[in-house]
Amino acid sequence: MPTATTVPDIGTRMPDLALVSPGGDRTTLHAVRDGRAAVAYFLRSDSCPACLKHARSLAELADSGGLGGASVILIVPGDADEAGKVATRVPSAAVTAWASGTGHAAAGMGTFLSVQHSGTFLIAPDGTVAYRRTAALPQRSMDRGELLEAIAR
Secondary structure, eight states, X not given: OOOOOOOOOTTSBOOOOEEEOXXXXXXXXXXXXXXXXXXXXXXXXXXXXXXHHHHHHHHHHHHTXXXXXXXXXXXXXXXXXXXXXXXXXXXXXXXXXXXXXXXXXXXXXOEETTEEOEEEEEEOTTSBEEEEEEESSGGGSOOHHHHHHHHHO
16 A cells, blocks of 8 residues: 655654654654754665665765764664665664654655665754655665755755
8 A cells, every 4th residue: 555655845843753763763854953964864674785784885975074963874664674684784883773653754764565665864953855756766866866965065
C-alpha cells in the first residue's frame, strides 16, 4: 500500500521527527541537530548497499571537514536494532545513526509498490530545508556535488 507523502520544500521547516538511538534513547530530529546545520540522510533500510555507500561518503566528507561544520544524521526506518546496524556499518565519530520507526513518511520518504524512498536534506540552523534530493532509487538520493554547492551558499 503506498504511503502518501509530501517532501518538505526548500525554505520550509523540516518536520521534527521522533527518533530512537541504537541504545534505545528517544528524542527528535531537531533535538539531535541542537540548533546547528545538519545533513540528514534517510536510508531505505539498514542493509541497502547504495544507501550505505552514500552514508559512508557523507561520513568521509564530515571526517575531512568538507561539510562546513554541518553534522551528519543518518536515519533508517525501524527501531534501535536498525539504528545500531547502521552505526556499525558506517563507523565514524562524525555521524550519528538513528531510527525513525515508521516516521520516514513525515519527511516525504514514503513507500510506493513496497519501495521505501530515500533522500538527503541539508537543514539550516533555523530548522528550514536548505537543500533536498529524494528518489525512489537510492542511487539517485544523494548528489555529492549538489550537496557541496548547497553548503557553500
